[in-house]
Amino acid sequence: MSTYTIREMQKDDDLSALEAWNEVFARAGGAAPRTTNDWGWAYEANPAGRRACVALRENRVVALYAARPVRVIVDGAEHTFGQIVDSLVLPDHRAGLRRPGLFVEVGRGFFDSFGARGRDLAYFGWPVEAAWRAGERFLSYGTLRQEIVLAREVGGAPDAASAAPRGVERVERFGDDARALYDRCRGAFGASAIRDARWLEWRLAPRPGVEYRRFGVRAADGSLRGYAIQRSCAFLMESSSVLVDWLVPHDDPEAAELLLEAVLHQSRVDGCLVACGLVPPWSPWFTWFQQRGFRAHPSHHVMSARSFHAEYDLDWLREHFWYQWIDSDLV
Amino acid sequence: MALRETITIRPYQPGDEQAILATFNRVHAPKAVVVGGNQGVLQGFGAPQGFSVPTRTPAAAAGPRDVVESPIAAPRQVEQWNWRFRDNPSGTRIVLAIDEGGEVLAQVAGLPLRARLGGRNVMFCRWVDPLNARSQRTNHTRRGLFTACCEAFRDTYGGEGEGRHVFAYTSGSPATARAARAYAGWNSLGEGYVHELDVEAAPKGDYRVEVREVERFGPEATELFERVAIEHDAIVTRDAAFLNWRFADAPGRPYTLLVAREREHVVGLAVWRAGWSLDTGSRGLVGASASRSTSEGRGVGVIAEWLVPRDEPHASSSLLAAMAERTRAAAADTMTASFSPFSREWTEFQDFGCRVRRTGELWSGASHSRTLPTRWFARELHRTTSDSDWA
Numbered sequence: 058m059s060t061y062t063i064r065e066m067q068k069d070d071d072l073s074a075l076e077a078w079n080e081v082f083a084r085a086g087g088a089a090p091r092t093t094n095d096w097g098w099a100y101e102a103n104p105a106g107r108r109a110c111v112a113l114r115e116n117r118v119v120a121l122y123a124a125r126p127v128r129v130i131v132d133g134a135e136h137t138f139g140q141i142v143d144s145l146v147l148p149d150h151r152a153g154l155r156r157p158g159l160f161v162e163v164g165r166g167f168f169d170s171f172g173a174r175g176r177d178l179a180y181f182g183w184p185v186e187a188a189w190r191a192g193e194r195f196l197s198y199g200t201l202r203q204e205i206v207l208a209r210e211v212g213g214a215p216d217a218a219s220a221a222p223r224g225v226e227r228v229e230r231f232g233d234d235a236r237a238l239y240d241r242c243r244g245a246f247g248a249s250a251i252r253d254a255r256w257l258e259w260r261l262a263p264r265p266g267v268e269y270r271r272f273g274v275r276a277a278d279g280s281l282r283g284y285a286i287q288r289s290c291a292f293l294m295e296s297s298s299v300l301v302d303w304l305v306p307h308d309d310p311e312a313a314e315l316l317l318e319a320v321l322h323q324s325r326v327d328g329c330l331v332a333c334g335l336v337p338p339w340s341p342w343f344t345w346f347q348q349r350g351f352r353a354h355p356s357h358h359v360m361s362a363r364s365f366h367a368e369y370d371l372d373w374l375r376e377h378f379w380y381q382w383i384d385s386d387l388v
Numbered sequence: 389m390a391l392r393e394t395i396t397i398r399p400y401q402p403g404d405e406q407a408i409l410a411t412f413n414r415v416h417a418p419k420a421v422v423v424g425g426n427q428g429v430l431q432g433f434g435a436p437q438g439f440s441v442p443t444r445t446p447a448a449a450a451g452p453r454d455v456v457e458s459p460i461a462a463p464r465q466v467e468q469w470n471w472r473f474r475d476n477p478s479g480t481r482i483v484l485a486i487d488e489g490g491e492v493l494a495q496v497a498g499l500p501l502r503a504r505l506g507g508r509n510v511m512f513c514r515w516v517d518p519l520n521a522r523s524q525r526t527n528h529t530r531r532g533l534f535t536a537c538c539e540a541f542r543d544t545y546g547g548e549g550e551g552r553h554v555f556a557y558t559s560g561s562p563a564t565a566r567a568a569r570a571y572a573g574w575n576s577l578g579e580g581y582v583h584e585l586d587v588e589a590a591p592k593g594d595y596r597v598e599v600r601e602v603e604r605f606g607p608e609a610t611e612l613f614e615r616v617a618i619e620h621d622a623i624v625t626r627d628a629a630f631l632n633w634r635f636a637d638a639p640g641r642p643y644t645l646l647v648a649r650e651r652e653h654v655v656g657l658a659v660w661r662a663g664w665s666l667d668t669g670s671r672g673l674v675g676a677s678a679s680r681s682t683s684e685g686r687g688v689g690v691i692a693e694w695l696v697p698r699d700e701p702h703a704s705s706s707l708l709a710a711m712a713e714r715t716r717a718a719a720a721d722t723m724t725a726s727f728s729p730f731s732r733e734w735t736e737f738q739d740f741g742c743r744v745r746r747t748g749e750l751w752s753g754a755s756h757s758r759t760l761p762t763r764w765f766a767r768e769l770h771r772t773t774s775d776s777d778w779a
Contacts, residue, residue, distance in 0.1 A: 186763070
């Protein structure tokens with residue numbers, strides 16, 4: 058019989074949950090410790106709300122199963138997806154229950170609370186192998202795809218003095234035109250996170266040591282024709298230039314060429330050897346980037362998902378869900 | 389094993405083939421409406437002889453009926469069945485559900501394949517030709533009968549013991565993958581991709597290597613396989629016996645067998661055939677969005693098999709040049725090949741100028757190993773085009 062209390066995470070649980078996170082991922086896992094600000098950004102400031110279940114013993118969080126909710130448009134209607142993140146069980150409690158274990162119990166509580174009751178349409182994530190195995194066996198995870206990353210050598214000399222391509226500007230803050238641009242593009246996607254100013258500004262919020270570069274191309278009337286978000290960091294390789302998000306209408310190849318050149322220029326300035334990005338392989342952009350020197354490389358990231366809508370099952374999501382690294386917590 | 393009194397589920401016995409073919413040809417009869425314009429493909433360039441073509445019924449339909457309703461170019465003949473199942477050097481693995489009148493109501497079949505797993509000789513099995521007849525006259529649901537066949541197949545042939553297959557896999561449409569998942573309990577191995585090469589951009593070949601067309605592969609093919617096999621943790625044994633059965637002895641003989649030699653030493657082999665693009669829409673003819681894709685029925689040169697050891701740097705360009713020549717002669721402008729994502733060839737073929745395109749097919753599988761999960765096979769199994777019915 059379980060001696061744990063499993064329920065939705067409340068605001069009062071935040072400090073204890075943060076301590077548990079730091080114990081598992083920072084002290085034992087080697088990740089940078091999270092601060093209360095980090096926690097507040099993830100669980101308080103997210104414009105789509107919070108999704109988390111905890112297991113408590115003596116008022117202490119000993120297990121957490123959580124997702125980052127995100128507003129999406131699916132077949133023209135607004136819904137919510139969640140990216141599964143931060144799932145943990147404190148080491149002393151991993152053997153506290155017979156199989157299927159506390160991880161699964163909290164996960165079931167999570168899906169019962171948020172998925173089965175119709176609050177969210179689907180959940181996705183890129184779980185580590187152990188979490189995937191438990192999720193597949195006990196939590197109905199299914200495999201969406203093994204991610205194929207597009208990457209190319211940046212080429213050229215790192216020259217900070219060279220000019221960025223004309224016609225590309227740095228976007229300081231996204232405004233209403235981000236949503237307008239998204240609305241122009243989303244017809245090509247069956248399902249996608251709503252890229253509006255509120256979500257983008259939350260997702261790209263400044264953090265110590267993390268800088269997202271936002272490049273935009275504007276029309277004569279000042280509206281956004283397309284944007285690209287880039288970050289230089291250690292990801293997949295020691296020194297990568299990561300295309301975090303790419304939003305360009307298919308019928309504006311000029312904007313696309315300018316934005317790609319801006320990303321490559323920034324990569325050279327940062328001394329990155331490789332530029333990489335992620336677009337679903339059904340997208341015409343998958344071919345477009347290959348035509349511009351990117352090559353398709355298998356990665357060890359496997360996207361898993363669970364849908365709570367019969368019509369939008371995993372086969373549908375595989376064919377229609379537009380996502381990039383911005384939709385993950387990996388970059 | 390009997391389901392009620394009238395249906396028997398049992399392994400294939402010699403003499404069952406006529407009943408199997410009767411059901412197979414009935415349920416695979418071409419339909420008047422085929423999503424994605426496949427009819428043009430089926431009647432067109434290089435249509436396969438007796439292989440089912442993965443087509444797609446509308447997305448909402450799911451289940452084994454989808455799997456068995458893929459039309460084929462022509463009724464399968466007993467000659468083709470014999471080659472595929474009876475003459476397979478690794479044997480025959482079929483479980484049938486048969487009614488009291490001798491009609492085959494359901495079938496789960498696989499091609500047993502000798503394989504190497506961590507250097508050990510084992511068996512794999514490639515699931516093919518699942519059948520579920522529409523004329524079933526019992527109270528059993530199709531799902532129940534098909535599932536019973538899947539379970540009997542697994543229990544009879546799967547496992548780690550002598551002669552059992554430790555891993556089973558298949559590729560096909562999302563409907564096939566759904567059926568494998570729902571009725572056989574299989575897992576996803578990943579999406580299908582092809583490497584496409586414009587023949588005009590193909591390598592020109594290497595003067596040190598001579599490529600010859602052969603009727604059959606000799607012992608040198610087996611030696612070549614042994615050199616390739618050490619690179620892979622999981623690979624079907626592509627020795628001369630397998631290659632000759634798979635390609636040289638195939639009815640209709642659509643394949644061209646090529647051997648590359650450098651100073652009389654065999655340095656690589658490849659198998660080519662005129663074929664067709666598995667899909668031509670960006671989202672895949674066999675994908676869930678098939679109805680939105682466009683099919684051009686594009687003729688291509690298919691690189692059906694590829695065996696070049698890592699330390700033979702001159703063989704690849706010459707084999708590709710020879711196949712580009714044959715592709716041009718077949719009035720096609722593109723060559724395609726399929727490799728598993730973590731294989732060396734996945735990268736090398738991009739070095740040769742290939743672009744990677746998703747096909748819309750899905751790979752599924754099930755591990756019967758006590759230590760290696762299906763996800764391990766998804767990563768480690770070395771696949772080429774010949775691991776599917778596409779080639």
